[in-house]
Amino acid sequence: TQLLEQSPQFLSIQEGENLTVYCNSSSVFSSLQWYRQEPGEGPVLLVTVVTGGEVKKLKRLTFQFGDARKDSSLHITAAQPGDTGLYLCAKSLPGGATNKLIFGTGTLLAVQP
C-alpha cells in the first residue's frame, strides 16, 4: 500500500527552468528520504531529513521537511538534462530491526536540452 503521494506524477521542462516536487502523507514521518533513479538502475539516496522544518541543500537541489513532518518538497534550480530521472520519496516504517522503506508514488522528470 502506497502511503506517500507525490506530485506531479510527470514533469517535462526545458533546461534552465526551476521545479518543485512534493511528497505528502496523512501520517507523521520520523524521517524521510529522497532518492533519484535512472532507467535500468537502482535508486540512489540523495538526502535524509529528520527534523520538522529542516532544509538541506545539495548543489542545485533544496530539500525541505514540513514543520508537522507530514510533507516534504524537493526544489531543483536551473534544471539540467542530467537531472532527468525518477524522483522518489520514502519513509521508514519502524519494525523492530528491519526498518522497512515505503516509497512514494514517484515523479518522473524529463529535462529537455
Add this chain to the structure above:
Amino acid sequence: GAVVSQHPSRVICKSGTSVKIECRSLDFQATTMFWYRQFPKKSLMLMATSNEGSKATYEQGVEKDKFLINHASLTLSTLTVTSAHPEDSSFYICSARQPREGREQFFGPGTRLTVL
C-alpha cells in the same frame, strides 16, 4: 557508500520456468535484505524482507510460494520466481541494510525479468 550487486541484470525465460535472482552485498555484511518490484515508470513496491538465517517476511498480497526467498549467508539473498508467467515480467530490485538499526539501505542495480 556500500555496494550491492544483482545477477543477472537481464533474463528472458519461457512461461512456466523458474528464475533465480541473486543479491549480494559486496563490502559489508547484511543481516537484512529487501526485495522490491517495479513496473515501468512506477514506484518501487516492497515484496518481502529477507532475514539471514530465518524465514522471509512477505508483504500483504505477495505469494510466498511464488516468490521464494533464501538468505543463506550475510552477503547473499536469492529470489526465485517459480513457474513464471508473463504478468511476472518486471524490474526486481534488492537492497541491503547495514546491521545497525536505522542504517541506510543500499540498492542493487536491478534485474529485468521478461517472461515470454
